[in-house]
Amino acid sequence: MNLYDFSHINNNEMGVLISRKEEEQLYGDTYEEAQGLIRISDEVRMSAETIAKGDDGTPAPSAANKVEEKPYDKLTTSKLAKALGMRTGELNDKLITARLLTKDGDQFKLTDQGKAAGGEFRFSKKFGPFFIWPSDLAV
Numbered sequence: 001m002n003l004y005d006f007s008h009i010n011n012n013e014m015g016v017l018i019s020r021k022e023e024e025q026l027y028g029d030t031y032e033e034a035q036g037l038i039r040i041s042d043e044v045r046m047s048a049e050t051i052a053k054g055d056d057g058t059p060a061p062s063a064a065n066k067v068e069e070k071p072y073d074k075l076t077t078s079k080l081a082k083a084l085g086m087r088t089g090e091l092n093d094k095l096i097t098a099r100l101l102t103k104d105g106d107q108f109k110l111t112d113q114g115k116a117a118g119g120e121f122r123f124s125k126k127f128g129p130f131f132i133w134p135s136d137l138a139v
Contacts, residue, residue: 074120074132083135094139
């Protein structure tokens, strides 16, 4: 299982045991589906690496600059972390240090300072609990 904070906030995960000997068809179907997910993941990563360089071979503008071009006033923690060029866990640590979030066990909580800075708690049936932040938040 993925232990990153991003996973806890944005993914629903479940482990399933399928016996290769007892359920050959189900095992084969599941294996093919997993291979497809891995292929798609690799393709997305490779295309992102290709886009990271401009046509002349120089690095493209940073993700932080691209945030300003988007019409979004607020971004999820993971999107903001990506825009700032860091991992979600790193940004969560900075938000805790800045006292915008607190951590209680494996749960994050928005502080009054976090609310004052524009942070908001949201809950999605599909993705579960998450926070959104101003796209220009400085941490």
